[in-house]
Amino acid sequence: MSNDKINESLIKDDFYQAVNGEWVKNATIPSDHSSTGGFMDLVDNIDKTLMNDFDALLDGSMQPSNDDMQEFKKLYDLAMDFDKREQDGANPLKATLQRIEDVKSFDDLNQQLSDWTLSGLPLPFGFGIEADMKNAKYNALYASGASTFLPDKTYYDKQNPAGAKLMPVFRDMVQKLLTMVGYDEQQAKNIVDAAEDFDRTIAPHVKSAEENADFTKMYNPMSYSDLASQIDKFDMENYVTGLIGQVPDQVIVTEPDYFKAFNEIVNDDTFYKMKNWMIVKVVKGSAGLLSEEFRQIGGTFSRTLSGKKEATKPKKAAYYLASGLFDQVVGDYYGRKYFGEKAKQDVHDMVVKMINVYEKRLSQNDWLSEDTKKMAITKLNALAIHVGYPDEINPLYHQFKVVSKEDGGDLYTNVENIDKIITKDKFSKWNQPVDKSIWDMSANTVNAYYSPLENVIVFPAAILQAPFYSLEQSSSQNFGGIGAVIAHEISHAFDNNGCQFDQYGNLNNWWTEEDHKHFDALAENMIKEFDGLDFAGQKVNGNLTVSENIADAGGLSCALEAAKGENDVNLRDFFINWATIWRTKSTEQYKQLLLSIDVHAPTELRAQVQVKNLEDFYKTFDVQPGDGMYMDEDKRVNIW
Structure with a gap:
């Protein structure tokens, strides 16, 4: 990574601006977007790649790789047939509206109540x-x-x-x-x-x-x-x-x-x-x-x-619609074609490395009792790891059968039928064992997650690329990117929500009373650290964002430790890539919406505030009292 665009004079006063200021100044939010930046650029590139591939699928120059892709092709074809959608107008919707209009009383509705839900009606x-x-x-x-x-x-x-x-x-x-x-x-x-x-x-x-x-x-x-x-x-x-x-x-x-x-x-x-x-x-x-x-x-x-200034382009909207319903099918195609087994193994090894760092930190923790430590490490070692893409497509997708336009099918009715299959399948799972092999995200999603009920972390293939991760980047850059993301997801097992679930995913208090009190006090400090910070003419809600802020703090400090364990350690690169992955330019409306409903703090503050908690940041950039990035030691929050 070239450092020539970093504003050295700003580093001690405004780290985010020092790293990203020039980018922010020059970045343009596309008119059909509400934001642009690290995550969004990856999304756009993946969309472009897949839409290009699926053009070839539609024109016959690429063959469907399996039966599920054949069904996807039929739905995508219907979504892309704008002339037919124009001719159909509102007609496909009219039977559904008539069904609601025909309900004259609660008795009428009760006659068909369960089918109402299965049909996707509110x-x-x-x-x-x-x-x-x-x-x-x-x-x-x-x-x-x-x-x-x-x-x-x-x-x-x-x-x-x-x-x-x-x-x-x-x-x-x-x-x-x-x-x-x-x-x-x-x-x-x-x-x-x-x-x-x-x-x-x-x-x-x-x-x-x-x-x-x-x-x-x-x-x-x-x-x-x-x-x-x-x-x-x-x-x-x-x-x-x-x-x-x-x-x-x-x-x-x-x-x-x-x-x-x-x-x-x-x-x-x-x-x-x-x-x-x-x-x-x-x-x-x-x-x-x-x-x-x-x-x-x-x-x-x-x-x-x-x-957003304008709607998503028709072709892209059609792609989102079809690939949204066939998400795991599209994800399987993307993962196998663009990610592959070698990268899957490499990132899996990195996750194991982060878990080992976490285990070491837990065992050396100075505020947990031995009993709580032991339980935390048991939970950590029980963590299931999913990387890249699932080994096989969820069998639910084999049930999706699309009536093509040649056979008189229309988009609305096909989507309605697929939604019904999904809903029926969901209710058929009642009282059945949970299948932990099913992913909640497809491989082409630029994101990652931890599920407390399954004690599993999932890293889809799409996030496993630069600036988060690349074989071209140094180990410190990779740890400041994907390493911090991996450790962030691990940290969710021990945030204010995750810490209340045991290694089996059950809501079960495994803490001593004293340890839990200490943790709650630290979590309260994290709430205070973010609560009331000015952003987009409004204030950050520390209670809304606390679990993600705890995970960011744990993720960054554990990734930092892992980076320090490598021979080619360069902490400047580590911190700069951390700030780089959060670079974002958003509309004011979008910033304000997220402040109201998003459990994550604004990306700029995620980059800016968390580094202030770490002694190594001060040493690396010689940040002193009086500098904008300086935070008094008694205000710094370190949990994991």
Whole structure:
């Protein structure tokens, strides 16, 4: 990496600007993006590569590598046939809308309630299947509240100016869509009025992003009959039997307060409003599957929210649509073609190296008791590692059968059918053992994750390239990039959420009381370190971002130790690559949206604040009291 663009005079005062300032000044956010930078550049390059390959798939110069790719090709072909989508107009959606219109009472709805969910139609609550937090070997039934029109309940507060600006944009967009599907202007306005009223009654009772960030508070097991008794108007026993074949003894309720208020929200007086709320959700959710005009208008609200100047180009949107449904199939193709076994092994070795560093640090930790240390190391050694791409495609995708346009298929109906297969498959997993070989991310995703319920870390192939990782980069650069990302994911096993799960993925306190108190105090320091920092004209929420900040801090300090263990160590390169991977330029709207709902701190602050906690940073760049990057020793937070 060349250091010639680094502003040496700024390093001690503003590290992020010193490393990235020139890049930020010259970077242009593409008009169909809300941001650009390290992660986004990789996404764009992968999209370009795959779209190029799939052009060849469509024109026949490349053959599908397996049956799943053959089905993907048919769906991609339908998504790319803009003329046909234009001719079809709103017609594919009309049967779905008619189905909602035909429901005149709760009795009508109860006749078809489980099929309503299997068909992907909205209800004012959500049922799903996930691993049981207290018995993570088996899948359990979960019940949650409804999702609102605006991104978070905080937008509905009277004193939140963003909500007051955004709701009219949402309303205007939906009214246009409704007239395009055949309602007249007055009907469209009435539908939106009623839907907004209903939506506003939901908002006070659902959890905010900050409340959801405390993951373990989602675990509220209830007897199923108790939940059903809180819901007057829906036949919940019949409903659940249609989904999982029987009435379960138990359901895990993620938002108990919502169900306590349920009958205030859903009753005979609000039936009409609820129905219109459903129509709005369906029309908005389907716009991207119809003609170009539908897609353009249907994206108005999200573009306003994120500050994008224009919609994604039609061809790219078609690629996102088809590859989104066939994500693991596309990921398998990408991983095998562009990643390969050698790189898979190399990165796997790196993960093992980071785990070894972590183990050493845990064993030398000076504030954990021996018992807690032993349990932490047991959990660390039980961590499952997935790198690159899964060994085989999830068998669910073999069920996806697409009716091609030659056989009279249309995009909307095919997507509806595939969604139904996915939903049925999900509910068939109830009470079954959890399959830990299934990945939640496809190999072409520029990201990584840790799952506390499975105690597994996953590094898709797409993130395993420069600036994160490259055979061309020095070991210090790689540790400042992918090494810190790997250790970040490991650290999630020991953040304020992950630390409450044991090596099997069960919610189970394995800490001594004293150790947990000490950890909570350190976590509180991390909250304070970020809380209230100025960004994009607003303030960072330390509670919302604490788990990711703990993982960043642990990731960076462990990667630093690993880098110091190499023969070619260069800590300047290490820290500079850490700042480089977080380089981002975003629209103001997108920054403000993320401050409200994202559990990650802004990328600039991730780069800038975390290095201040590390003694080696001060030594490497000779940062002294009085310098902008200096933080008093008693304010520095070191947890792992």
